Amino acid sequence: MVVPDVSHLGWGHWYTLRELEVATNSFAHENVIGEGGYGIVYQGVLEDNTEIVVKNLLNNRGQAEREFKVEVEAIGRVRHKNLVRLLGYCAEGAQRMLVYEYVSNGNLEQWLHGDVGPCSPLTWEIRMKIIFGTAKGLSYLHDGLEPKVVHRDIKSSNILLDKQWNPKVSDFGLARLLCSDSSYVTTRVMGTFGYVAPEYASTDMLNERSDVYSFGVLIMELISGRNPVDYSRPPEEANLIDWLKKMVSNRDPEGVVDPKLPEKPILRPLKRALLVALHCVDPNA
Template identity: 75%
Template sequence: MATAASSVSVKLLLLVAILVVFVVVTVLLVFFLCLRGSRSCKSRKLAAKHSSGSIPLVSKEITVVKALDLTPSEVADDVEAHPKKEAEIKLQIGGAHRAEMSVEDPDIGWGRWYTIREVELATRGFSEGNVIGEGGYGVVYRGLLHDGSLVAVKNLLNNKGQAEKEFKVEVEAIGKVRHKNLVRLVGYCAEGARRMLVYEYVDNGNLEQWLHGDVGPISPLTWDIRMRIAIGTAKGLAYLHEGLEPKVVHRDIKSSNILLDKNWNAKVSDFGLAKLLGSEKTHVTTRVMGTFGYVAPEYASSGMLNERSDVYSFGVLLMEIITGRSPIDYSKPPGEMNLVDWFKAMVASRRSEELVDPLIEIPPSPRSLKRVLLICLRCIDLDVVKRPKMGQIVHMLETDDFPFRSELRTVRDKDPLPSHADVSIKVPSYPPKHAETVEKSRWR
């Protein structure tokens, strides 16, 4: 009997011990899980604080830091060893310590987020042999990405924060825009004070090179090709003005900013001076910027900017396409230095045929020439309201049966005085030379 009682008590003790051990283990496990969950929650909050999945905000005061001192071989080894390495952005704000943050998905926001190492590898360490253009805001390099695609890398100069300004403007203006006549922004790079924009590579130079370069006795730009380029440029601008909200005013339309592909398709580039204009605004007052010879007179004199300023610049560009002359050419006689003045004088004296670039082998038909001359004169009308919209210009360039008679009848009704213009419209005299701020933004 005593033996049985002692056996039962031993079993009870073992059961109690097992239960105590189980409770202790359970408590420890719960405590461990709670501690781990707390740490995970803190790390998620910290990550959310530094990375919002969009373009990183950059302070207006950026301390200049030296570029990474890497050799091309070191860059290649790094990319090969880490083909899926997370993009790292290093910002130095107001003298504070450098903050490093990782972005799990580099393909976010406006295009791809490239690291400085990827860009250096693509451009062979920004070698001089890869330079395809340079201007007031930086240097453009030809680049070859690891996937074999060609790009144009615009390395912005950090002149008193100008790099950040142009970087933000271009990303805001065309970051998500996709149009066949606008250069596509593939991605960007922002590390330290470095700001770079990565564009699609357009492989046939720019319009300025083909109009004013050494192309031989006969220009490869036939009249039809020139009209195709003009129409493509007009369509790109029409999309910026009428297809976006807010609308985009380019502010620097010129031949060097019209890139061409192998099929002579035009692509408008260089949006570093662009301005966004909401539908509720008729204009915006801003510092006068642009390129001498292309800037609209009212913008140069008052700083009041809207899409009709681009229309004036397009009119000058169209004159340049027709004549093969630069907007300002100091090598010409005094009466021919200013393209607009000379152009209107030639039309008024009924010498329109002499306006056509002599390098064009087969001249245009009189009707086709008259149509384009009329478009030019309407684009540069000193009355801003009378300038056509870019969408209307596209229609006028594409339509063969342009209503000359109705247009001329309207002009005659308004102006009963006889006209000496070849297209029978009164050409207003050009005002005295106006001061224009020259901001070069050339991408060759």
């Protein structure tokens, strides 16, 4: 048997396929914790008991190993407390996998829209903490890196939470990794219905302003506890942005607050948060 080269890069680790098979129990179905247009996500444990998440990418573009390594290395060097850390990767044959740190408290979507009972554990203070941390992570991607990284798929399921409710933006390198040709853009990988900026539909180009728009939708989602688009609601309430704009223009900001909040926020910080959200989704990008 030929043992593949294993290189310890400055920022992370080149994992062998065998290491990741052992960690995920041969990529067992019971280890699957997510699935998307980019591939399948597995939870695993390395031999040193480090908990990891493995994203097995659909290698539809047939990326060359060298190109893949260069892209992953650029993303792997990114360090910020509000970004999920990329530990390393696997590139053997046609296999392309990313290995991330495991964040123990699930994602924001589960806590907002899952079955958490009549009273949400997400207090107003926690929700503001999540908004601030997400903003810091996004600001770092846009302004703290050269070249900048545009996330292109900001949504509640991509905001992971630790035990102290600190947010960590995940999948921030996937758009770049799966689309290293900058002219190649696809909604299968980039953008989720309800979060995507309207100018994307007309220009087919996503940039940091698109991230800001999605972030505005995320703020509205956190304040209201509602999905960006929900056809189970009356037609005039199905679109979160339109409904929230109407409520604010009718001078009823308190009417948009999530009924599962343990206690209502003070009016002034509520209005400030809503104003920021409305600025983010302003039709004039």
